[in-house]
Amino acid sequence: MKRHLRLKTDFPLFRFLPERWTACLFLIGCLCCTACGDDEEDGYAYPSLLTEFVEVYTDAKGNGTQFVTDNGKIYAINSPIQGLQPDAAYRLVCGYEVTADYQEGHPVAKIYTVETVNLLKQKEEPSDTDDPLAVASIWNGGNYLNLHLMPKTQGGTQEWGYRTDSTRSSHTGTIYHLSLYHRQPGDPYSYSTTVYASLPLLPLGLQEGDSIAFTILTFDGRKTWRFGF
Structure with missing residues (x-):
């Protein structure tokens, strides 16, 4: 290979x-x-x-x-x-x-x-520019966080990525506070579609005891998923 x-x-x-x-x-x-x-x-x-x-x-x-x-x-x-x-x-x-x-x-x-699959790259834009979506599932795939998402669309272009909002270290490990970057300027919320995305974890350099708190803006507000390593 x-x-x-x-x-x-x-x-x-x-x-x-x-x-x-x-x-x-x-x-x-x-x-x-x-x-x-x-x-x-x-x-x-x-x-x-x-x-x-x-x-x-x-x-x-x-x-x-x-x-x-x-x-x-x-x-x-x-x-x-x-x-x-x-x-x-x-x-x-x-x-x-x-x-x-x-x-x-x-x-x-x-x-x-x-x-x-959308490979999520790091973005710098603030979270108040996000557009909401539905989350079918999110899980730790080993070298990735995998996401099954259901945004609404009218067939237009949508933008994807993630942010590192903050990190906090303690004697047990580092918590990485990440969030999904999702924008759909000019694409109305007409019908649901399926989007798959993966966030590569290797570049983060996670160590044993570290964790990720991953936040997504949903139609019901911001929700956070937590994963330990």
Whole structure:
């Protein structure tokens, strides 16, 4: 697996999927669902899918050949994703089925659905500029805080990131008070949509005993989730 060790953060180089690939992956997912629906009518049992945040890694030719789950499990992709940047990593949410095959010592997985993930970068704007949203879930994925969010939209552009509001150290560890940066200027609250996001934890340099208090402006006011490490 190729990682960009030259980065000072020891964090792999992540790229967002280009718009043409987002559309292609959506079409692939629709075709898979249609095919599976037809199969069910013929008595075929739809495969049991696992849906997880993963890192998809590409080879020197820009083919997505492997992905790694947040718990460190490595899978080979049965049909490599083509047309991506070479020697890069993409943060995605994948619905996949584990097959009985192995490739180079790793189990082979068949990917059925793919969703893009917003990698949250640090912002400096004050919290009074935030727009509210709904939170489906937020959890510690090991090297990330993973977020399943449901903002309202009319199809416009929304901005994402996080802030370090403050830190407080004690004899038990450091508490990092972070908050979600979310703005949607010019995008009315018309209907709910699904957004996946990940906050990389490695750059924070967390030590045993540290904790994170992560605050989000929801439609019911600001709410805080706490995670210990």
